Amino acid sequence: MDRDLVALLGFLGMFALMALRVPIGIAMGIAGVAGFAGLSGLKPGLNLLANVPLSVVTDYNLSVIPMFILMGAFASRSGMSTELFAAGRAWLGHLRGGLAMASVAACAGFAAINGSSVATAATMAQVALPEMRRAGYHPGLSAGLVAAGGTLGIMIPPSVILVLYGIMTETDITRLFAAGLIPGLLAVAFYFGVVQFIGWRRPDVMPRGQAHGWRERLASLRSLWAVLLLFVFVLGGIYGGLFTVEEAAGIGAAGTLLIGLARGRLGWAGIRAALIDTLRVSSAIMMIVIGAFLFGYFLTITQFTQKAVGFLVGLPIGPYGVLALIMLGYFVLGAIMDELAMILLTVPIVFPAMMQLGFDPVWFGVIIVMAVTFGMICPPVGINVFVINSIARDITLGRIYRGTMPFIAVDLVRLVILCAFPAISLWLPGLIR
Amino acid sequence: MRRLLSAAETVAALFLLLIALLTAGNVLLRDVFSVQIPDWYDGSRMLQGIALFWGLALATCYGSHICVDIVWEHLRPRGRRALDVAATAVTLAFLAPLAWMVWVKVGSTGTQGTMDLRLPLVNFYAVAAVGMTVAAVLAAVRLVLLLRGREALLEPPALDAPAAPKASDGP
Amino acid sequence: QDKPVELKFAHWLPANHSLARNGFEPWAKSVEAASKGSIKVVFFPSQQLGKAADHYDMARDGIADVTWANPGYQAGRFPLIAAGELPFLVAKPGPGSAALDAWYRRYAGTEMKDVKFCFAHLHVGTLHAKKPITEPGQLKGMKIRSSNGTNAQFMTLLGATNVQVSAPEARDALEKGVADAISFPWGSILSFGIDKAVKYHTDMRLYASDFAWVVNKGWYDKLGASQKKVIDDHCSNEWAAKVGAAWGDDEDSGQAKLEKAAGHTIVKLTPAQLDAWKKAAEPLYGQWVQGVDKAGANGKQALAELRKELDARKAGN
Ligand code: NA
Ligand code: NA
Numbered sequence: 009m010d011r012d013l014v015a016l017l018g019f020l021g022m023f024a025l026m027a028l029r030v031p032i033g034i035a036m037g038i039a040g041v042a043g044f045a046g047l048s049g050l051k052p053g054l055n056l057l058a059n060v061p062l063s064v065v066t067d068y069n070l071s072v073i074p075m076f077i078l079m080g081a082f083a084s085r086s087g088m089s090t091e092l093f094a095a096g097r098a099w100l101g102h103l104r105g106g107l108a109m110a111s112v113a114a115c116a117g118f119a120a121i122n123g124s125s126v127a128t129a130a131t132m133a134q135v136a137l138p139e140m141r142r143a144g145y146h147p148g149l150s151a152g153l154v155a156a157g158g159t160l161g162i163m164i165p166p167s168v169i170l171v172l173y174g175i176m177t178e179t180d181i182t183r184l185f186a187a188g189l190i191p192g193l194l195a196v197a198f199y200f201g202v203v204q205f206i207g208w209r210r211p212d213v214m215p216r217g218q219a220h221g222w223r224e225r226l227a228s229l230r231s232l233w234a235v236l237l238l239f240v241f242v243l244g245g246i247y248g249g250l251f252t253v254e255e256a257a258g259i260g261a262a263g264t265l266l267i268g269l270a271r272g273r274l275g276w277a278g279i280r281a282a283l284i285d286t287l288r289v290s291s292a293i294m295m296i297v298i299g300a301f302l303f304g305y306f307l308t309i310t311q312f313t314q315k316a317v318g319f320l321v322g323l324p325i326g327p328y329g330v331l332a333l334i335m336l337g338y339f340v341l342g343a344i345m346d347e348l349a350m351i352l353l354t355v356p357i358v359f360p361a362m363m364q365l366g367f368d369p370v371w372f373g374v375i376i377v378m379a380v381t382f383g384m385i386c387p388p389v390g391i392n393v394f395v396i397n398s399i400a401r402d403i404t405l406g407r408i409y410r411g412t413m414p415f416i417a418v419d420l421v422r423l424v425i426l427c428a429f430p431a432i433s434l435w436l437p438g439l440i441r
Numbered sequence: 442m443r444r445l446l447s448a449a450e451t452v453a454a455l456f457l458l459l460i461a462l463l464t465a466g467n468v469l470l471r472d473v474f475s476v477q478i479p480d481w482y483d484g485s486r487m488l489q490g491i492a493l494f495w496g497l498a499l500a501t502c503y504g505s506h507i508c509v510d511i512v513w514e515h516l517r518p519r520g521r522r523a524l525d526v527a528a529t530a531v532t533l534a535f536l537a538p539l540a541w542m543v544w545v546k547v548g549s550t551g552t553q554g555t556m557d558l559r560l561p562l563v564n565f566y567a568v569a570a571v572g573m574t575v576a577a578v579l580a581a582v583r584l585v586l587l588l589r590g591r592e593a594l595l596e597p598p599a600l601d602a603p604a605a606p607k608a609s610d611g612p
Numbered sequence: 613q614d615k616p617v618e619l620k621f622a623h624w625l626p627a628n629h630s631l632a633r634n635g636f637e638p639w640a641k642s643v644e645a646a647s648k649g650s651i652k653v654v655f656f657p658s659q660q661l662g663k664a665a666d667h668y669d670m671a672r673d674g675i676a677d678v679t680w681a682n683p684g685y686q687a688g689r690f691p692l693i694a695a696g697e698l699p700f701l702v703a704k705p706g707p708g709s710a711a712l713d714a715w716y717r718r719y720a721g722t723e724m725k726d727v728k729f730c731f732a733h734l735h736v737g738t739l740h741a742k743k744p745i746t747e748p749g750q751l752k753g754m755k756i757r758s759s760n761g762t763n764a765q766f767m768t769l770l771g772a773t774n775v776q777v778s779a780p781e782a783r784d785a786l787e788k789g790v791a792d793a794i795s796f797p798w799g800s801i802l803s804f805g806i807d808k809a810v811k812y813h814t815d816m817r818l819y820a821s822d823f824a825w826v827v828n829k830g831w832y833d834k835l836g837a838s839q840k841k842v843i844d845d846h847c848s849n850e851w852a853a854k855v856g857a858a859w860g861d862d863e864d865s866g867q868a869k870l871e872k873a874a875g876h877t878i879v880k881l882t883p884a885q886l887d888a889w890k891k892a893a894e895p896l897y898g899q900w901v902q903g904v905d906k907a908g909a910n911g912k913q914a915l916a917e918l919r920k921e922l923d924a925r926k927a928g929n
Contacts, residue, residue, distance in 0.1 A: 029513045029528045031506030034535045041535075048674060051830075055673030057542035058549075059666050062569065066490035067663070068482060068776070074457050074489070075464075178780045182788075249788030251468045252777055258464025258485075265461070283454035288597075290457075291496025292507050305675070308660045309620070346507055356660075388511055475753035477773040549669070549726075552907070554688035556761050557768065561688075 011047070015312035018043040022303065032346050036299030036353075043306040056305060061298045068254060070297065072123065072171045074290035075257030079238075079264050080122025080161075081282035084131045086268030088235050092117040093136050095228035102219035105207035107143050108153055111136035112199045115157030116192065117232075119164035120239040121264070123171070123257070125384055127289070129158025129392040133399040146213035147403045149206065152385075152411020155392040156199060156419070159381040164192035165243060166260070169351065169380055170373055171253065176352070177359050179369045181253045182246055183437035187370050188377060190432055191422070198418040206414065234267045247440065293348060300352030313357050320361040327365040331427065334358055335379060342383020347391065351380060371426075374433040378423045385412040447598050449575075450499050456492035460485045483555035487565035494543075494572035501532065502579040503597040526587050533580040540577040543570040614836030619643070619653045622676035624664040627657040630799060634858035636680070639846060647842045651835075668826060672726045677831040681824050684760040691903040692719045695918055696734045696822030697762035698900060699893040700929045703817050705860020706853055707925035709733035712822060713852035715921045719909065720824075728832050730825035730847035733856035735863050738818045740801055740810040741793035742786070744879045748892040757782050757794040763819040766896055767795075783809055795819050798866030813870055814879045816889060817929050 018039045025035035045053025064070065083089060096110030096117075103109065114136055118128050132154045140150040162169040165185035174181035207214040220228075242260040245251050251259060268274035274282075307313050323330055341350050355376070362372050384392045387409040397405050426432055467481040478484075500506050504525075513524055547570050550563040586592045621640065625632050632655075640653035662670045665685040670676050683690035684697055693716055695701070702708035713732045720729035737759060739745055752771035758764035764774045775791040777784075779800075785791040786809035794810065795818055801807050825847070832843060870876045881889070901911030922928040 025531060026509045027512045028531065029508045029510065029524050030531045031508055031528070033506065034532050037539075038531065038535050052674035054538060054542055055669075055675060057539045058546040058673065059662065059669050059675075061494075061539060061573075062490060062543060062546055062566065063663050063666055065493040065569070066486040068486045068489070069778075071460060071464075071485060071489055074493075075461060078457060078461060178778075180781070180784055182784060247788070249790050250472055252775070252781065252785060252790055254776075255464050255468050258461045259468055261461035262465035265458075279458070280451060280454065283458055284450055286457055287450065287454040287492060287496045288500065288503075288505060291493055291500045292505060294493045295497055295500065295506055305661055308656060311654075313660075344511060345509060389509060391507075394510075471755065471773045471775075475755075475771075475773060477768075482774075482776045549672075550689075552688050552691065553686045556687050556764060559688050 011310045012312065012315075014043055014046055015307060015310040018303070018306055018310070026345065031295060032349050033295030033297070033299030036296070036303040036349060040299070040302030040304070040306040044302075044309065047306075047309055056302055060301050060305070064298045064301055065294055069171075069175050070294070072166075072254055072257040073168050073293055073297075074286055075261045076123030076166050076168055076171075077127055077289055078261040078282065078286040079166075079242075079257070080118070080124060080127045080131065081285045082261060082264035082268055082274065082279075083118070083121050083235070083238070084127075084135075085278045085282045086234075086264070086271065086273035088121065088264075089114065089118050089131045089135045091228075091231045092235060093132070093139070095232055097139070097217070098220040098225045098228040101217035104211070104216060105203035105214040106217050107136075107140045107145060108150070108203040108207075108214055109200050111140060111150075111153060112157045112160075112196055112203070115154070115160050116164060116196050117235055119160040119162075119192065121235055121242075121260070122161060123166040123168040124289070125159050125161035125169075125380075126391055126395055128161030129155055130395045130399065132157060133396045137396070137400055143217055144215045146411075147400075148407030148411035149213055150411070151393075151396050151400060151403045151408040152413070152415060153199070153203070155385045155390070155396055155408060155412050156415035158392045158395075159384055159419075160192055160195060162380060163188045163195060163374075163377050165189060166253075166257065167377065169348075169377055172348075172351065173355065173373045173376055174253075176355050177369060177373075179373060183370045183440065184373045185243070185246070185253075186437040186440055187374050187433045189436055191374050191378075191426055194422060194425070194432065195419070198422055199415060202414045202418055234271070238263055238267070296346060296349050297352060300349055303353065304356060307353075307356075316357045317361045317364075320358070321364045327367065328427075330361065330365055331367070331375075334362075335375075335423070338379035339382055339386070342379060343386050344389055345383075346389075347380040347383040350383060351376060368430060368434060370437055371430045371433045374426060375423070378419070378426065381419060382416065385416060443598065446499060446502060449495055453492040453495040453499075453572075456488040460488050460492075463488075479557040480555045480560065483557070483560075487555075487562070491565065491569045491572060494569040494576070498572050498576035498579055499597075501536065501576045502583060502595055504529075504583065504592070504595065505597065506532075522587070522590075525592075526584065529580060529584045529587055533577065533584055536573070536577040536580050540570070540573040543573045546570075614647070614650045614839045616650045616652065617831075617835065617839065619651050619678055619831075620656060620661075620676040621653055621678045621680075622656040622661045622667060622670055623680040624659045624667065625657060625680075627655065629657075630803070630862045631855075631859040632657060634862055635855040638858070639851065639855065643842055643846050646845065647839055651839055651842060668724075668727070668824070671826040671828050674828050674830055677828050678730065679826055681826055682760070682821065683824055684762065684821060687761040688903070690723055691900075691907045692716065692723050692909065692914065693732060693822055693824065694762060694903070695900060695915065696732070696820055697760055698896060699763070699766055699819050700817055700890050701918075702734060702736055702820050702922065702927055703929040704925075704927045705733075705735050705864065706857025707927035708736070708820070708922065709856020709860065710849055710853035711918070711921035711925050711927050713849050713856075715914075715918045717849075718917075719914075723907075724824065724826060726829070728827040728829050728847070730827050730843075731849065731852035731855075732822060732824045733852050733859070734820045734822040735797050735856070735860040736817050736820045737795055737797040737800075737863070738816055739793055739795050739814045740806065741812050741814070742810055743792075744812045744877065745793065745814050746879060746881055746885050748889050751793075754792045755790065757785060757791045759795045759797075759819055760821050762896060763795050765899075766819070766893060769895060770892060779804060782806060786810055797863035798870065799863040800866070802866050802869060807870065807873065807876065811875055812877050812879050813867070814881065815867070816881055816886060818889075 022039035668681040904911035
């Protein structure tokens with residue numbers, strides 16, 4: 009059979025299985041194995057199952073996924089997320105949209121000590137969302153804000169998505185981490201702007217809170233030492249040459265546990281809950297990684313990957329035209345499928361094309377994170393929105409999606425700015441060398 | 442059985458903690474005392490593989506894999522049940538040969554060992570393979586319970602830890 | 613006329629790597645020409661079909677038809693061919709590869725029985741550090757990125773600690789100080805940009821890495837008679853020597869480039885210093901003999917035979 013046709017059938021089969029609500033990783037795995045068997049024979053297809061899954065789960069590079077998630081789980085179980093929000097409220101609470109800005113700031117702070125956007129959104133949905141609602145904030149808007157704020161988890165280092173991108177493309181992960189910091193802070197500024205704008209147009213949906221005295225404010229900062237220490241130690245250790253990025257994840261998790269124990273905030277129950285949370289999330293992620301590898305090997309032998317790269321590079325619309333087309337593609341894909349699967353499947357095609365068109369690999373890592381960001385908060389399938397909906401059951405999906413709209417709008421603006429001025433992403437990594 | 446699963450989950454989760462401690466301990470010893478923990482690297486890899494395969498087994502049991510709900514959420518309860526049955530059957534059809542092939546891999550590992558202590562990998566792989574076998578079995582169990590309308594038996598046990606303290610509790 | 617077939621060749625190097633250009637491609641062109649185009653080689657570089665450590669199994673399993681495998685990535689699985697990794701055993705990569713290949717052919721049928729063994733080759737490398745290294749005792753307490761398992765065991769034996777990073781990450785690890793030294797082939801120090809991080813290169817044959825080209829049996833069995841002959845002719849000791857020399861000499865030419873490069877020092881050893889290194893490496897030879905004995909062959913005898921093959925080609929150290 010014609011290989012292009014087989015590749016097409018593989019994609020169709022995969023999407024059909026996904027629509028049947030077969031787990032995403034398993035849908036990709038079945039399509040990959042079946043396609044490989046169709047082209048190379050049943051035995052080689054089955055043999056993929058002998059090596060690939062075990063090879064993926066025993067890859068030490070991928071330990072950053074469970075470890076950066078575990079770091080966040082320990083941090084939230086030991087109350088660091090609460091402290092972040094409390095500090096934000098003490099300083100910003102009395103302003104227009106104060107609690108909303110406090111939530112964004114807490115998202116950014118929590119993002120600095122964990123690598124996952126879903127974990128950031130879930131944590132802040134438990135810590136910040138109830139407080140905003142109690143203060144009379146619009147529920148949908150508050151939930152939308154937390155969904156968007158959650159995406160900071162993968163933009164501000166450490167970041168699981170940037171690590172995966174770095175592994176897949178052999179791009180220096182330390183430079184990728186540095187590249188995400190300023191775009192992440194830019195997002196904070198833009199989200200503050202959205203809050204101010206809404207608060208100005210509709211003061212009723214974002215009431216002011218009471219002012220906190222200076223003593224309270226300073227006290228709130230004192231409790232942040234743990235977060236600051238972790239962030240500085242983990243990133244400082246990476247850049248100062250104490251350990252590798254992969255090691256940093258394990259060290260960050262162990263360090264967070266140690267601080268939690270030292271402050272008397274973590275008992276066996278809390279530790280066990282954090283560990284099991286992490287196991288559940290990482291296993292679900294790893295199934296997708298396994299599926300993506302199986303499907304990826306299938307795509308490779310159809311030689312679809314190579315052809316698609318050639319096609320993209322050959323388009324007569326200039327490098328930025330191709331970039332715009334790719335981002336549009338991500339927008340559509342991200343709306344309907346899981347972001348991790350999307351990245352794992354597309355980067356092998358898109359990355360070589362972007363490099364041949366002369367774009368910077370580190371800068372493109374930041375752009376990939378933006379693509380993931382949209383997928384996580386855009387309807388109809390946005391994982392952050394689902395996670396928040398599962399925690400705050402009474403806020404419907406539709407209301408949360410409407411709440412994310414203003415933030416998606418400024419994210420679009422931010423994407424254009426990051427494309428127009430690569431220096432925003434590349435200045436900081438440039439200082440390292 | 443629930444007790445057994447819960448215990449397995451706790452052990453697999455503890456493996457993750459062990460990875461963090463091995464990594465941190467090794468870096469500390471390396472940077473401060475210039476010594477290393479033998480096989481911390483391969484040891485972490487094996488612990489991770491075992492933990493994640495067992496984690497997959499539990500995700501299969503609890504039905505907590507990441508799925509696309511785009512069709513499912515527009516269906517009535519009967520349609521949803523039909524879709525769940527079909528998806529679980531497909532999952533079983535994937536996990537059963539996967540578990541089988543992981544055992545084939547175990548059989549072909551031979552004398553391969555860890556880098557430092559040359560501990561035979563076949564032992565670690567076998568424990569992971571048991572996890573994948575449990576995953577396939579649990580997919581079958583889930584399918585049977587779904588068909589009988591009793592899948593509620595497989596709800597994951599709640600974590601008995603107090604949630605994080607409320608923001609209003611303190612500064 | 614044989615039915616045209618495709619030969620899927622998988623490896624984990626970048627497509628423009630020295631070995632890909634000087635080893636894989638000439639071999640593929642020669643196969644295509646000798647088969648009059650009835651065998652078409654398609655390359656899958658950069659781990660496109662599987663992880664580096666899985667390449668032996670990929671040929672066995674039919675994921676690819678021919679793969680380039682590093683048996684040392686699976687410690688303990690192929691105890692005999694691990695001889696190629698022994699420190700200070702081989703000096704010249706071309707004739708050294710020929711010797712290793714000629715010697716290993718006796719054992720390949722049992723040790724690599726689930727594939728069709730094509731040929732084996734090796735390259736040789738040394739230690740590159742931030743300070744001059746002349747004696748084995750200096751390694752105590754140093755953090756080293758090792759090239760393979762045997763080399764890592766040697767470093768541990770000398771009191772050094774091993775830092776685990778991939779080759780592309782190695783430069784970063786050295787620049788930041790996560791690692792103090794690296795064992796690496798000469799030319800790759802330049803091609804990976806590691807010359808920016810380490811300035812002292814000890815002139816010795818510290819380690820070797822060996823590689824095997826392996827063929828899927830089912831794929832080979834289905835070939836026509838003349839196609840089989842083409843593959844047999846290209847799975848020869850001559851090709852082992854050719855590929856070993858093409859890559860190994862290219863790597864070794866890096867030494868002259870580094871010697872000329874500003875700020876770089878080639879650290880020479882006195883005969884006494886070299887003896888100290890060789891003495892320090894002796895336990896590894898003992899371990900290898902033990903491992904081979906356990907696998908059911910005669911380790912001492914096998915080592916003597918390998919040395920004979922090396923001496924016959926003046927490839928020893
Ligand atoms: Na982060
Ligand atoms: Na999405």
